[in-house]
């Protein structure tokens with residue numbers, strides 16, 4: 337069982353970005369120190385009887401108080417030794433998009449306001465599983481759709497510190513959806529952008545430049561790490577399979593408890609009977625792509 341904490345924590349900053357996205361910084365030392373790449377938090381809006389359920393959000397970043405930039409110290413080749421991204425992180429950052437009532441109310445949070453924070457949750461990217469596969473590959477390819485980028489920054493920073501080559505494929509509807517790049521770019525060799533309306537990067541889905549890249553680099557071995565909307569996950573996973581590259585996906589599903597109790601987040605996986613379902617909140621949110629049944633009933 338992971339160490340998790342359920343605290344009432346203070347908002348440090350709630351910075352508006354483009355396209356209805358926000359970067360929320362919370363003063364949450366216990367949760368920040370316990371966080372591993374790919375884990376998530378459940379945010380409770382206090383005093384709101386109309387928004388009872390907590391909202392799940394990927395832990396985008398952890399950092400010490402007062403850190404202006406999360407790029408961190410100069411990256412250098414070293415053995416990956418700690419799940420922590422910074423010495424003594426105390427702030428948790430969540431990168432979110434307004435989609436409904438809960439996130440609309442989150443956008444109104446001001447410095448000094450308090451929220452309930454249950455975190456860190458889920459297995460995230462388990463170091464013992466992904467690090468060996470990443471080291472065996474020529475390069476790690478991150479594939480992010482919109483706000484899916486929030487789940488990939490911490491693993492990318494860990495891999496950069498381990499000296500591994502990485503590339504980011506990042507797609508959104510418009511250029512306003514391409515948030516969070518500032519912290520990601522120093523960690524990767526190249527960033528390939530795509531927008532559906534062509535306002536930045538390739539016009540179309542991000543899986544199109546990804547397919548061309550995989551075609552051009554047929555002889556190379558990649559580990560793919562993917563997070564985004566279901567259709568994008570499915571398309572990226574299909575490409576991974578077609579070109580023979582292992583693929584880790586960070587899944588989203590509607591969540592009630594975040595603790596493995598309500599079963600509301602279950603998805604179909606390979607198996608029969610009870611073993612045909614796994615909970616995104618506890619067995620995930622990160623899964624090997626081949627484990628998931630992509631045609632969910």
Ligand SMILES: Cc1cc2nc3c(=O)[nH]c(=O)nc-3n(C[C@H](O)[C@H](O)[C@H](O)COP(=O)(O)OP(=O)(O)OC[C@H]3O[C@@H](n4cnc5c(N)ncnc54)[C@H](O)[C@@H]3O)c2cc1C
Nearest residue numbers: 391392393394431432433436437438439486588589590591
């Ligand atoms: C593991 C995980 C990580 C996530 N990380 C992020 C992130 O980093 N940034 C971000 O912007 N969004 C993230 N999401 C999606 C985010 O949880 C939803 O956008 C949010 O809960 C919507 O709440 P709402 O009240 O604004 O919308 P409503 O549609 O009004 O929400 C109604 C209910 O549905 C649930 N819900 C709605 N959409 C989702 C969804 N996609 N996933 C899970 N529950 C949902 C809400 O929690 C709520 O209980 C993540 C979801 C999961 C499961």
Ligand code: FES
Nearest residue numbers: 594596598599617
């Ligand atoms: S959200 Fe309740 S079991 Fe996963």
